[in-house]
Amino acid sequence: TAAEKGGWSSFMAKEISEEPEAIAKTILGRVSDGLVHVPELDALGDDVLRGIDRVLIIACGTAAYAGLVGKYAIEQWARVPVDVELAHEFRYRDPVLSTSTLVISVSQSGETMDTLMAVKFAREAGARTLSICNTQGATIPRESDAVIYTHAGPEVAVASTKAFVAQITAMYLFGLQLAQARATLDDETVRGLVAELQEVPEKLTKVLEVGDRIRELAHWMADTRSVLFLGRHVGYPVALEGALKLKELAYIHAEGFAAGELKHGPIALIEPGQVVFVIVPSPRDERSLHAKVVSNIQEIRARGARVIAIAEEGDVAVLPHADEVIRIPLASPFFEPLLAVVPLHIFGMELAAAKGLDVDQPRNLAKSVTVE
Ligand code: G6P
Numbered sequence: 229t230a231a232e233k234g235g236w237s238s239f240m241a242k243e244i245s246e247e248p249e250a251i252a253k254t255i256l257g258r259v260s261d262g263l264v265h266v267p268e269l270d271a272l273g274d275d276v277l278r279g280i281d282r283v284l285i286i287a288c289g290t291a292a293y294a295g296l297v298g299k300y301a302i303e304q305w306a307r308v309p310v311d312v313e314l315a316h317e318f319r320y321r322d323p324v325l326s327t328s329t330l331v332i333s334v335s336q337s338g339e340t341m342d343t344l345m346a347v348k349f350a351r352e353a354g355a356r357t358l359s360i361c362n363t364q365g366a367t368i369p370r371e372s373d374a375v376i377y378t379h380a381g382p383e384v385a386v387a388s389t390k391a392f393v394a395q396i397t398a399m400y401l402f403g404l405q406l407a408q409a410r411a412t413l414d415d416e417t418v419r420g421l422v423a424e425l426q427e428v429p430e431k432l433t434k435v436l437e438v439g440d441r442i443r444e445l446a447h448w449m450a451d452t453r454s455v456l457f458l459g460r461h462v463g464y465p466v467a468l469e470g471a472l473k474l475k476e477l478a479y480i481h482a483e484g485f486a487a488g489e490l491k492h493g494p495i496a497l498i499e500p501g502q503v504v505f506v507i508v509p510s511p512r513d514e515r516s517l518h519a520k521v522v523s524n525i526q527e528i529r530a531r532g533a534r535v536i537a538i539a540e541e542g543d544v545a546v547l548p549h550a551d552e553v554i555r556i557p558l559a560s561p562f563f564e565p566l567l568a569v570v571p572l573h574i575f576g577m578e579l580a581a582a583k584g585l586d587v588d589q590p591r592n593l594a595k596s597v598t599v600e
């Protein structure tokens with residue numbers, strides 16, 4: 229009903245507006261003295277956190293992309309090898325697991341059958357299991373050794389938005405606590421990262437102001453048949469998520485690519501007028517990924533692509549190369565996905581709206597898929 233939507237045109241519009249709050253609430257009560265302490269992780273204990281030699285993240289859909297962001301962070305901070313796998317693939321390929329493997333499932337609903345079956349499988353194989361879940365008391369957390377609840381609040385729209393940023397937040401809290409337990413980061417470094425994470429909700433509130441501009445873009449693109457998304461490092465899962473939203477909501481063919489992969493195939497898709505969203509890493513990034521992505525943009529533009537760049541405020545180097553630039557506030561690399569994904573969530577929703585589609589209830593999809 230209209231009242232439930234709180235004055236918004238759809239549940240999705242309301243839920244996107246709640247993305248900053250979803251992050252803030254997921255952090256709440258889990259930081260003390262500037263360091264991370266997630267009380268629910270006591271169920272696993274520091275000995276287990278120190279003893280694991282591998283992390284495997286299993287999920288489906290948007291949750292799997294949050295898992296991919298988590299992989300980059302956990303590996304970098306806690307120096308443990310991390311893999312991400314779609315739950316339905318994991319279970320049917322006889323994976324190697326041991327008691328020192330931690331399997332992390334990510335699920336908004338906590339009821340996705342593919343993910344649930346993978347968790348049960350992992351437990352029976354002797355692995356430790358941690359659930360990242362948005363629904364109190366759901367089946368997956370009940371079947372797991374420990375749970376970190378995301379506090380995004382109930383998500384009604386079928387396609388996931390605020391749960392995604394909350395899942396990434398929970399992944400980061402876990403990665404930082406793991407790094408503390410394993411002493412792979414010093415306290416000052418953890419404090420710095422925690423402080424930056426705590427600043428994200430406020431920055432994201434500013435990002436939400438781009439909504440009107442994105443609505444305009446979506447309106448002139450209502451007839452577009454294909455959209456590509458490019459990103460690198462943690463911008464890569466953001467590209468995948470941007471593409472999934474367009475498929476789910478606007479029924480448009482969309483694909484996300486790792487920008488470095490462009491020359492190995494996808495560049496052949498570029499023809500005049502092809503719209504490409506590019507998530508541009510910060511020019512301050514010391515690995516010079518910014519220059520590499522700008523060069524990707526030049527290559528596709530030379531072939532006629534229309535480039536919409538999502539780039540940091542003050543990044544002027546990108547301006548001559550993009551048809552449109554959507555700005556996000558300054559943040560260090562791991563916090564960029566939380567800021568960059570929201571314009572893509574808005575874009576998916578606005579394009580669906582421009583096509584006259586039901587953004588909350590896309591055809592053929594279910595909020596929680598409880599069959600295999
Ligand atoms: C469904 C939804 C997706 C969601 C996926 C995983 O397919 O349409 O939006 O990402 O399930 O759901 P979960 O509840 O496990 O996060």
